[in-house]
Amino acid sequence: MADGVDSIRDYRVSDTITDTPQPEGQYYHMDADPDNLVPATDILTLDDIGQSPDVGDAADMLECEPAAKVDDEDDTQELSPGGVLDEETVARGLSNLGRSANGMNQVYLNASVPGFSLVDISVLGEYVHLQKVEIPYNAITDLTPLGKLPHLLSLDASHNNISKMLDFTPPLNLQSVDLSYNQLSDMGDLSPHHALKKLVLDNNLISEIKGLEKCRRLHVLSLAHNNIETIQGLDKLPLRDLNLCHNKIKKIENLDTLHQLQVLNLAGNRIRSLQGLEGHDLLESIDLEDNEVIDASEISEIEKLRMLRELNLLRNPIQEMPDCRLAILFRIPSLTELDRHKVKVEEKIAAKNMFDPSLEVIAARDHIMHVVYNFLQPSRVWDSTLPNVETPYPMLVLVGPQGSGKRDLAIKLVDEFSDYFGYGVSHTSRTPKADEVNGKNYFFVTSEKFEMDIKMGQFVQTYRNNNSWYGLQMEAIEGVAREGLACVVHMELEGVLTLKNTYFEPRYVLVMPLDQEAHEQRLRDRGWYLEDQIERTLKKDDVYCKYNQDHPGFFDMMINSDDIADAYRHLRRLVMDYLGVSPSTPDTSSQPYQTDITEGDNYQAMTGAASTNALGGRTWSKPSIPDSMLQARGPMGSATGRGIVEEESYKRRHSAAKEVVAGYVPPIYEQILTQFPRTAPQTVEEQQGLGLESTSDNRATSAPNNNATTCFPPNPDIPIIPGSPDSTSSNTSSGSNLSDLDSATELQRPGSPKAHPGAPVASTQPASNDILPTEKVNPLSLIAERGYNSSSKSRLPEARPLSGGRQLLGSGHGNRPGSERHKVLPPIAAQ
Numbered sequence: 001m002a003d004g005v006d007s008i009r010d011y012r013v014s015d016t017i018t019d020t021p022q023p024e025g026q027y028y029h030m031d032a033d034p035d036n037l038v039p040a041t042d043i044l045t046l047d048d049i050g051q052s053p054d055v056g057d058a059a060d061m062l063e064c065e066p067a068a069k070v071d072d073e074d075d076t077q078e079l080s081p082g083g084v085l086d087e088e089t090v091a092r093g094l095s096n097l098g099r100s101a102n103g104m105n106q107v108y109l110n111a112s113v114p115g116f117s118l119v120d121i122s123v124l125g126e127y128v129h130l131q132k133v134e135i136p137y138n139a140i141t142d143l144t145p146l147g148k149l150p151h152l153l154s155l156d157a158s159h160n161n162i163s164k165m166l167d168f169t170p171p172l173n174l175q176s177v178d179l180s181y182n183q184l185s186d187m188g189d190l191s192p193h194h195a196l197k198k199l200v201l202d203n204n205l206i207s208e209i210k211g212l213e214k215c216r217r218l219h220v221l222s223l224a225h226n227n228i229e230t231i232q233g234l235d236k237l238p239l240r241d242l243n244l245c246h247n248k249i250k251k252i253e254n255l256d257t258l259h260q261l262q263v264l265n266l267a268g269n270r271i272r273s274l275q276g277l278e279g280h281d282l283l284e285s286i287d288l289e290d291n292e293v294i295d296a297s298e299i300s301e302i303e304k305l306r307m308l309r310e311l312n313l314l315r316n317p318i319q320e321m322p323d324c325r326l327a328i329l330f331r332i333p334s335l336t337e338l339d340r341h342k343v344k345v346e347e348k349i350a351a352k353n354m355f356d357p358s359l360e361v362i363a364a365r366d367h368i369m370h371v372v373y374n375f376l377q378p379s380r381v382w383d384s385t386l387p388n389v390e391t392p393y394p395m396l397v398l399v400g401p402q403g404s405g406k407r408d409l410a411i412k413l414v415d416e417f418s419d420y421f422g423y424g425v426s427h428t429s430r431t432p433k434a435d436e437v438n439g440k441n442y443f444f445v446t447s448e449k450f451e452m453d454i455k456m457g458q459f460v461q462t463y464r465n466n467n468s469w470y471g472l473q474m475e476a477i478e479g480v481a482r483e484g485l486a487c488v489v490h491m492e493l494e495g496v497l498t499l500k501n502t503y504f505e506p507r508y509v510l511v512m513p514l515d516q517e518a519h520e521q522r523l524r525d526r527g528w529y530l531e532d533q534i535e536r537t538l539k540k541d542d543v544y545c546k547y548n549q550d551h552p553g554f555f556d557m558m559i560n561s562d563d564i565a566d567a568y569r570h571l572r573r574l575v576m577d578y579l580g581v582s583p584s585t586p587d588t589s590s591q592p593y594q595t596d597i598t599e600g601d602n603y604q605a606m607t608g609a610a611s612t613n614a615l616g617g618r619t620w621s622k623p624s625i626p627d628s629m630l631q632a633r634g635p636m637g638s639a640t641g642r643g644i645v646e647e648e649s650y651k652r653r654h655s656a657a658k659e660v661v662a663g664y665v666p667p668i669y670e671q672i673l674t675q676f677p678r679t680a681p682q683t684v685e686e687q688q689g690l691g692l693e694s695t696s697d698n699r700a701t702s703a704p705n706n707n708a709t710t711c712f713p714p715n716p717d718i719p720i721i722p723g724s725p726d727s728t729s730s731n732t733s734s735g736s737n738l739s740d741l742d743s744a745t746e747l748q749r750p751g752s753p754k755a756h757p758g759a760p761v762a763s764t765q766p767a768s769n770d771i772l773p774t775e776k777v778n779p780l781s782l783i784a785e786r787g788y789n790s791s792s793k794s795r796l797p798e799a800r801p802l803s804g805g806r807q808l809l810g811s812g813h814g815n816r817p818g819s820e821r822h823k824v825l826p827p828i829a830a831q
């Protein structure tokens, strides 16, 4: 017998290492210095057997020693002949030297003898200090010898022929047992093994879960590949990881009391419903691969599991559902792994955009759809884009939730200021209400017609509400534009977001019922709406308020519409302020819109200038900012119609983009100059003609916002470009609106310093690379290319004759192009 083996056995027998020298052969001989051994912790208290760094490290140094010695011996010797485990075989498998349970001895704690076709393991009973025994891949049928190992913590007896469950005297503290791949058909009574933390019984013949009632420390239970049909016998166990995959389970049940469950594997069963998983708040991983989950609604059972990170539904009929992956990700956004694939951020965004797109995404899609359909139509020059694409067509949009009163306000406003405004009638597929007139309130069309019109590229924006379509057609705007009027429309936030993507740059007035009860009452009083419609509308109040808060400057103005008469009074005053209309304009409003115009109203300063109800050089179009707003902004206030915050942000982005593209940032002075209004340029004479000199300072700060010389000292380095809409030349005249086409095409000639009317005027010799690539593309050139150049004016739509007795307003200003009649809306850029 080799020395090493002798030593092991002797050590086993003596059980002791003492400080005093012992006769040779009686104790284990160690080459390593015992002093170097790190004292082991109390191994009985270890949670994870054999993983104590202290014990393990020391053992690593030494555990090879006996095996090496044995290897030097006769390798041909048969180990454990006849399947009877012998000491030599055990000697080869011993490892992990550590302290014995009583802390007095150095002992091997682990024995591993796999694959020896062992039948009899009686000899193991003599190794009383063993804490971990690994005897897989043998032919063991009887485990009773292990009853003699009182300190056994971990047993791996998988791949044997065991048919009786742990039928041995329980060790003190057996915590982990692996009996997978055996012949177990009955779980028996595991009460004696109440210390069990982990029990693996995979690939047996078990058909019933039982005997675990007393295992109050069981965290991990694996019963994969058995014959289990019903989940039971697990009540109140502290299970964290339960594996019941590949059984015959049809229903998830009796898991309610497993409050600590984190990982659940039910793959390879016959489960159809996820009912029974709800309420397991700690569940992190659910594997349901290869089951029969078919219904997407089942996801609702697990979508509230906040800790859920991994879900596997591969090989379930639910996978046939279109966009199944995105649908699941949308419903359970916390997932990091789905169907064995990591979830990408892009997928989560795609899921959100597909199933609950933000208002902005809805609007962007709506816009794209209309642009594409429009593009497919024969191109036209719209009256509302003239005199050039840089000139925003004047529009007023009243925005607000359903029943906020915006529609009534719009109609009332158009009635009263019919020389300025026309009502842009939207289309809808909803059925008309009793008092509604087709063509006045809406154009009422069928859904089919509406959708056909979409495909015909007729809409600027659309919006779907309560299964009905709403939309504003280009023709509705055009009809008003041809009259030379500013278009007033009302719509919901979604419509505004689409409109913000278009080239229209309307004024947006938020009409908001701030008192929700009053709003609710108004909706109920109408008697049109269903209960859930009212609920949804009231919820949308919050969306509006939040949007207004989160996007300062998004709306130009907000009007509280709790009291509709009061709201109209505000709106009226605002409009008059914009238009520069005299308060002497008779207040034609009657009940319920009693306007109350007092002497103290701030537009009174205009009285002298606009007593004839003329525009006084101010328009509804973007550059005209009410005095109150302009004052708040100061002399550097926005002239582009954006809110001040939007404007600042826009400027920053603009200059940053310029810097990146051209490596050049125009001085702030120039940037400001280029922000001057591109519409309704107003000459100094015109302002003087309005008697601005005699008005209060209030007017002086607001009126000249399109006159650089008033706001800023003239820069001798900056050339005044005649004909540019940004030009502030006082030599303006109300020339042909169409002549702008000439100047626009002129402006983009190669090498011309006037490359684009909107391009910043950088210096006396502008460098061509100061111009953003996008700025080099003048859409007017595209128009010109299509034949709408200066020589083909005849292609432009002819103005219709003036319809019925509308008053011509203002003097000395150009008409709104396309109308040639009303001198109402923005005067044309001077040539």
Ligand SMILES: Nc1ncnc2c1ncn2[C@@H]1O[C@H](COP(=O)(O)OP(=O)(O)OP(=O)(O)O)[C@@H](O)[C@H]1O
Residues within 6 Å of the ligand: 400, 401, 402, 403, 404, 405, 406, 407, 408, 426, 427, 430, 461, 462, 463, 465, 470, 471, 472, 490, 491, 492, 494, 495, 496
């Ligand atoms: N083109 C459009 N784009 C977006 N929203 C629109 C459009 N036309 C109408 N809407 C809005 O759709 C909502 C539903 O309109 P509808 O006329 O059916 O309801 P209502 O109860 O009469 O609403 P309201 O009294 O607010 O006008 C209203 O808020 C309306 O302003």
